[in-house]
Every structure is written in structure tokens, then in C-alpha cells.
Amino acid sequence: MNEQRPPRALRMSYLVASIAGVGFFAMSVLLLGVWPGQVLEEQTRVMSPEHPLGLSASERRGREIYSREGCAYCHTQQVRYLHSDMERFGAPTLAWETRFDYPHLWGTRRIGPDLARESGSHPADWHFVHFYAPRSVVADSVMPAYSAMFDGSPDRPKQDARDLVAYLETLGRDRELAGSEGEAHARANCNCDKDEMSQMAFHAPELNANPHKTRRTGSPPALVTGSESRGKDLYARNCASCHGPQGRADGPGAAGLHPPPTNLAEHYYRYDRLSIVLTNGIAGTAMPAWRDFSIADRSALATFVRTLYVPQPEPTLPQNLLDLGARVYKENCAQCHGSTGAGDGTAVSELRIAPSNFRTGRPTLGETLRVLRNGIDGTQMAPWGADTNGRLSEAELSAVAYYVRSLLVVQSSD
Amino acid sequence: MSSQSKSAGSSVNQQLVYAHGLAAVVMLFVSITFGIIASTELLWPDLGGGSPWLSWGRLRYDHTQGILFGWLGNAFLAFLYHAVPVLTGRSVTSARLGQWLFGLWNFVIVVPGWMLVLAGFSQPLEWAEFPLVIDAFVVLALLLMAVQFLPPFFARGIEDLYVSSWYIIGGLIFTLFAYPMGNFVPELVPGARGAAFSGLWIHDAVGLFVTPLALAIIYFVIPAASRRPIYSHFLSMLGFWLLFFLYPLNGTHHYVFSVIPMSAQIGAITASALLGVDVILVVANLLLSLRGSGWFPRDLPLRFVSTATVFYLLVSIQGSVQAQMSVNQAVHFSDWVIGHSHLAMLGFATFAAAGGIGHAWQRIPWARYNHRAMDWSYWLLFAGLAAMFINLTIAGVVEARLWQSNAPWLDSVRAVRPFWIGRTHSSLLIVAGFIAFFMGLTTGPKGAGLAAVEETVGLDAIDEISPRLSASHEVHGAAS
Numbered sequence: 001m002n003e004q005r006p007p008r009a010l011r012m013s014y015l016v017a018s019i020a021g022v023g024f025f026a027m028s029v030l031l032l033g034v035w036p037g038q039v040l041e042e043q044t045r046v047m048s049p050e051h052p053l054g055l056s057a058s059e060r061r062g063r064e065i066y067s068r069e070g071c072a073y074c075h076t077q078q079v080r081y082l083h084s085d086m087e088r089f090g091a092p093t094l095a096w097e098t099r100f101d102y103p104h105l106w107g108t109r110r111i112g113p114d115l116a117r118e119s120g121s122h123p124a125d126w127h128f129v130h131f132y133a134p135r136s137v138v139a140d141s142v143m144p145a146y147s148a149m150f151d152g153s154p155d156r157p158k159q160d161a162r163d164l165v166a167y168l169e170t171l172g173r174d175r176e177l178a179g180s181e182g183e184a185h186a187r188a189n190c191n192c193d194k195d196e197m198s199q200m201a202f203h204a205p206e207l208n209a210n211p212h213k214t215r216r217t218g219s220p221p222a223l224v225t226g227s228e229s230r231g232k233d234l235y236a237r238n239c240a241s242c243h244g245p246q247g248r249a250d251g252p253g254a255a256g257l258h259p260p261p262t263n264l265a266e267h268y269y270r271y272d273r274l275s276i277v278l279t280n281g282i283a284g285t286a287m288p289a290w291r292d293f294s295i296a297d298r299s300a301l302a303t304f305v306r307t308l309y310v311p312q313p314e315p316t317l318p319q320n321l322l323d324l325g326a327r328v329y330k331e332n333c334a335q336c337h338g339s340t341g342a343g344d345g346t347a348v349s350e351l352r353i354a355p356s357n358f359r360t361g362r363p364t365l366g367e368t369l370r371v372l373r374n375g376i377d378g379t380q381m382a383p384w385g386a387d388t389n390g391r392l393s394e395a396e397l398s399a400v401a402y403y404v405r406s407l408l409v410v411q412s413s414d
Numbered sequence: 415m416s417s418q419s420k421s422a423g424s425s426v427n428q429q430l431v432y433a434h435g436l437a438a439v440v441m442l443f444v445s446i447t448f449g450i451i452a453s454t455e456l457l458w459p460d461l462g463g464g465s466p467w468l469s470w471g472r473l474r475y476d477h478t479q480g481i482l483f484g485w486l487g488n489a490f491l492a493f494l495y496h497a498v499p500v501l502t503g504r505s506v507t508s509a510r511l512g513q514w515l516f517g518l519w520n521f522v523i524v525v526p527g528w529m530l531v532l533a534g535f536s537q538p539l540e541w542a543e544f545p546l547v548i549d550a551f552v553v554l555a556l557l558l559m560a561v562q563f564l565p566p567f568f569a570r571g572i573e574d575l576y577v578s579s580w581y582i583i584g585g586l587i588f589t590l591f592a593y594p595m596g597n598f599v600p601e602l603v604p605g606a607r608g609a610a611f612s613g614l615w616i617h618d619a620v621g622l623f624v625t626p627l628a629l630a631i632i633y634f635v636i637p638a639a640s641r642r643p644i645y646s647h648f649l650s651m652l653g654f655w656l657l658f659f660l661y662p663l664n665g666t667h668h669y670v671f672s673v674i675p676m677s678a679q680i681g682a683i684t685a686s687a688l689l690g691v692d693v694i695l696v697v698a699n700l701l702l703s704l705r706g707s708g709w710f711p712r713d714l715p716l717r718f719v720s721t722a723t724v725f726y727l728l729v730s731i732q733g734s735v736q737a738q739m740s741v742n743q744a745v746h747f748s749d750w751v752i753g754h755s756h757l758a759m760l761g762f763a764t765f766a767a768a769g770g771i772g773h774a775w776q777r778i779p780w781a782r783y784n785h786r787a788m789d790w791s792y793w794l795l796f797a798g799l800a801a802m803f804i805n806l807t808i809a810g811v812v813e814a815r816l817w818q819s820n821a822p823w824l825d826s827v828r829a830v831r832p833f834w835i836g837r838t839h840s841s842l843l844i845v846a847g848f849i850a851f852f853m854g855l856t857t858g859p860k861g862a863g864l865a866a867v868e869e870t871v872g873l874d875a876i877d878e879i880s881p882r883l884s885a886s887h888e889v890h891g892a893a894s
Contacts, residue, residue, distance in 0.1 A: 021584065021658045025591055028662030033595070033614055036666070036678045037607040043673075067538040070471020078609075080671035082743050084818045095673045098605020103539055106609045108616075108668055110747040111456070113823045135459065140828050142456050144471070147464035197676060211822070292822040 040095040046189040048096035049178040062167025076107035091204035117172035117208040126286040129154040129256040136252035154256030211292035214281030223275040231304025247308035258378025264308040266367035273360035274302035284353035325403025341407035358407040368401040425505035434492035441484025448477040475543035489767035490627040496774035502566035541619040549597040577650035578630040585626030592618035614665030621661030631770035639716040645702035653696035660689040667737040690734030697727040712870040714788040718769030725761035750810020776863030784858030791850035798843030809833035
């Protein structure tokens, strides 16, 4: 094409265009930076609870560690206004929730799950073991190990690891604390009744939808006999890291957990018990919930877990021993484990970890005696043996062990 | 200036072209090493043995900052030292300043930036991971670049400028504006508000720094190496202005379905679609200019830039499509986007940069040049990029589908492993391609670049030509 030098009018237009170019850049900053910023600031002002917690010194340090390690390049901190996000992670992120984020950590890539609602999802011992060696608790994880934040074992976190876990506990905390009152306040001031998308922020099924978050109560689905081979496969990928390949509580993740994983070879469980455990996890412990598994998969797991139990010969008991056991139980154990052994004693509300239910599951005699002698690390189940604090004699110990094992109620369906 | 080579018949400072060209390739090797280790860590996460210096996040920061500053930054500088004198007929402001800038860019910004990130000093902001101290020097360097390269253009009056000059001027000035917005503002403005600015910079880093300079190279090399004028100067300029209007308006498309006001999101999504249309315009003009050169020209720098043009079209259309809400809600956050950014940075930008360095290099009379190695480099990079892009795109689709189902999160991590393996292997081809590129610049006979030009395009292309003038048919004679 034969173009001669541009005519004068066109040349002038360059000047105009240059000025316009700078203008457009300024406009982009105004339209997409400054103006949205003002809207968000206003939203924050009217929708925030009056006294959000902000970050303590330790939590702030944890945030810096999160920043420097690039956690935000595998984890977002922003639940989008989309049903798929809401079902997985919970309520969409509101502007005020990010008010202390200097700089923001929204992220643009998810290799791991979103963490905007991480607070309360896992206990500290899980986090420590997970940071120390992620694959020792989640076998197929690709998360980097942060073992340098520990003194050689997950039980000995350095300040960095403590700060980081403290920070994770702040993610979503303010919204959680604001509670239903806070939600109502935000919704009333949102001034967005007509705006379908903004309304989504208030209509998530759960504030924190993390499927691994444990809960104390919740209605578990009925589990039935499932595919044992499927269960075996699921167990190997998801459970063996903690419970060990044969369920003997010797997986690589077991060492740093308090309480340690249950020895599944030494426990008989009813299906309804396993349904509760797999659906709700065990609150206060590293045992996660598995609500992201379908009912069929949870049934398969339950079926397989029951095959791990190695039954032992059951001696018949003299009645006088059982009577002694009942007496000891009533005096020492019932306030926690409940008068019928359902784990619903009067003291339960004060316990961080709920006492075991003896009606829906049963440890072997050996395991029961071991627990009575040693207690369970990380729970309020104390040792009772004569050699520890002399609370129960050897005879009382075995009597109560026999007694609690007799509380199991076998279901006809099992 | 004393250090300039006379033999090219120009005021090009060949030493600085050479120094930045070599630095670019060396930095490139370091940058891709970060990337390769990071990608391998996704396959063997315990590869780094828990050492903080080898931790995935820090390597990930250094990978992209290295590509942006170390590789592309040096490559653009090498090209500018060649192109600015050719375009303007004047030498750059100062050779001494050039030496300082070289030192500043490489030994005050890139190398310390990398070390600081590895030592745990950084910002968690995309395309802005180097810590604030480094950012201050980047702003200084951008200022010095303006001082070094802009005066020659203005000495002549702007109405006479060829489109490459516009891209150079626009790129340098707007980067200077945009950089602080992405690097400083989010430290001062919290959360969602800061993210709005961050989103702008994520796009501006690519749109106002990488794209203009890469396009400057493409617009320069095509007429200079093919000896045919640009198809339409008018389309060139139209494309230029539309790009500068539309690019900055794209930023918020990185945060679709967030709490950022919907009207800003929709504005950015609309701008993204328009941008695709504009790129079609730009690329049509470029491809029309390439008529007669074939898809794979014999002159390798020309081949690199013409392929860069095609990648530019593909990546831009992909960008327009994935900004749309229905697509974005599925593929956002997935490996699809990582595929997109490799198509942009390794496809479009790197092919343009390689072409720019190669073109300038051929015209250094005393530099070595190896045509065969360059040929290998082209094909290896092409194959490596294709393999990587395909693997990541499929991985992204797999992730998107699983995330929209109710499968456990970890299923998405497990499912993409085969594609991650494929991606890591594709880096073997890419490394081989860059080794060949390095050999192309450092082996072969001295002065072979000029000989190759003579053989592929003909002797008259060796002479200094101004693409601007070739566009307006006033081709310089051999006596210039």
C-alpha cells in the first residue's frame, strides 16, 4: 500500500490522541480503581460490624509468613458470588471482611482450596502436622512442607508455625463472630434488595461450607453396607496416612496428633456410629469430617473400616465383677460418659472433646485397659490406674473395663 | 560516541545491544530454572527437602519476576539500543547512562530481587512480587529508560513517527504510570479496594509494558527484515490507539464474580471483548504485511516475530473469550489460565523478544551467529510451547469440571497429575530451544549474522533501514 506521509490534520490528531491516551489511562484508574474503591469503602462502612477484631501481633506475623511463602498462589481468599463456590466454601466474601488486608491476598489460582473461611476448620495439631509434612496427613496433597518452621517434629512448632496457625484462625472469624445479628445488620445496610448477586452473600447454605470442618451435632445419613473394595481404595488414599494401612494407628501423620488416631483394629463400630464420625468428624480432634464423600462412598468406607476390626475371644464375666464395674462406673465415669454409656453425661458441655459413646462402638478389652491405664493424650480422659494417681485399684480397673464393654447395644441390622 | 560501531553505518551502540542480549538469555535460564523446579515440585512436593529457599511459593515468585524483568526487560533493552537510533537517526542519550542502566537493571533489580524473594522478603502481589525496596529502583530504572530512549524521538517531532516508535514511547511512559499503582497502592489500600488496583496492574504489566514493546519489535522487524513496507500505516496507528485505550480498562476481569462493583466488572469484560476485536485489526495488518514472506520465513528473526504475531492473535482472542462470565466462572483459578499466560509470555512475548534480539544481533558486525542453531531453537520452542499449552489447557478444563461437580477437592489435584507431568516434560523441549538460541548467538562465525541476512533476504537489507521510511516508500539508499 502506498501511503504518503500523513496529512496535517492527521498529524494534529496525534497530539489530540496523545492527550486522550493519558486521559484514558487516568480514566481506567478512576473507573476501575478509584470509583470501585469508594463504593467498597462505603459498603465496608455501613455493613461492617462495629468492632471487628482486627489482627493481633502474632496473627499479623502469621499473615506476613503467608505472604512471603506464596500461599496465595495456591489458595485464594475470596469466595465468589457463584453457587459452585458457595457450596464448596461458604458465604461469598463481603468487602468489610477484607478491611485489614494490607495488601489483599485474594489470589488468582487455586491448587488447594479457598481459605477465606478456614477459621475453625481444623484444630491446631492438624495444622502443625500438615505444615510439617502435608503428605503425612493428606497422602495425595501437593502442598509444600514447611518443616523449617519446626524444631524437628510437628510437636515442636517454632514461633513462625504458631503465628501462621493463629493467622489461619482469623480467616472468616469476624464474620463468624458477627453471627446472625451481624448478617442481618449487613443485609439491612447493604441497600441491595433488588441486586440478585449481592444478595447471594446472605443466602449461602452455610457460612463455612468446608466439608472437612468438624461439628458436634448434625444429622448423619443412614449408611448401609457398601462396596468393600471401593472402601479399601478410599481408605488407602484418605485415611491410611493417619490410621495406618491396617488401621493400627501407625500412619505417618499419627505421631504429632493429640489425641492420636484411633486404632481401628481394636474397635468395633456400628454403622450408625461410623455415619456420625464420617459426616461430622470428631470435633476438637484432627479427625476430619468427610461430607465431600457421597453417601455411597461413606457406606463403602464404613464397610471397610469394620473389616479392619480384629475380634478377640470374649471371656464370660462373673456377675460380681460386673456389679463392681457398674458401681465404679456410676461413681467415676457416668458424669462424662453418661449413665447409659451414650457419651452424654452432665459434664459434656464443658469438655473440648466429647466422651466416647459405649453403646454404638466397643474397644477390645486390651484397648480399654490400655486407655484406663494411660488415659488419652490431648483429651480429658485421664489415666485411672493405681500406678498413676491411685484412683482405681487393679480390680476396679478391670471390673469397669468389663462393664463399659457390656454397654454395647448390637443392632439387628448389623 | 566513541564506543559505537561505525561499520553498521549507524549510531547504534552495539556493545549495549550485545550486553543486554546476553544478559537476557542468561537471566532467562535462571528464570526458567525457577519455573521448572516449581513445576517439578507439583509432582514431587518434597523435592526441596523443606528448605525455605526452595519452597514452591518463593520459586513461583522468582519465576515470573525473572521472566518479566530479567528476560523480557533485558531483551527489550537490547532491542531498544538497536531500534531507537535506527528509527530516529539519532543515538540514545548517553552510553555512560547505558552502562549504569545495565548495572542497575541486572545487579540492583533482578539479582537482588531474586535473592530477597528466596530469603523471604517479597510482596504477595501478582507481577509485583519483588519487595518494595526493589520497586523503588524499578521506578528509577524506568525513569532512566525514559531519559535514555525518549529524547531522540522528540528531537524529530512526533508527527513523523513510525508506529514502533509510538509503541516504544507509549510503553515506557505508561509503564511508569502503571507500575506504582500495582506495587505501592495495594500496600496502602486494603483488601477488596486494593485488589481493584492490583487487577489493573496485573493487566497493565502485560498490556502496557510487555505488549507495546513486543509489538514495537514486531512492527520493526517485519518491514526491516522482509524489505516490504507495513500494509497500512493508518491501521497501525488505529490499532495502537485502540490498544492503549482498551488495555487499561481490562484489569478488573481478573476478579469477576467478586465483591468489586458489578458495573466495573462488566465494563472490564466489555473492554476485554473489544480488545479482541482490536487485536484482530492489528494482527490483520501485520499478517498482510507479511504476505509473500510465507508462514516460516527463512530469516529466523523474521520467522520468530511472524509466529509471535499469530500467538498474539490466539492469546488475545482466548483472553476475550475467557473474560466472559460464562467461561470465566468455570476456568478462573485453574491451569487453563496458566496455559493462557504461557501462550502470552512464552508464545507472543518471548517469540517477539527472540526475534528482536536476533534481528539486532545479526546486525552487530563482530557478533557470532549460527543460523542452524536458531532454526532448531525456533522449532524446539514451538513444539515445547504447544505441548505445554495443550497440557495446561486440558488440565484447566478437567479442574473446572471437577470444581463444578461435588467431587472432593483433592480429586482435582489427582486428576491433573498426568497433565502436570506432561507440562514438566514440555520444559525439556523449551530448555533445549533456549540452549539452541544461546548457541545461535554465541557459536558460528563472527559476522555470520550479516551473511545470513544476505543469504535469506538479500544484501540490501543489511543496510540500515528505517521502517518508517520504508512504509512511506522512501527507502534509504545504500549510501545512508
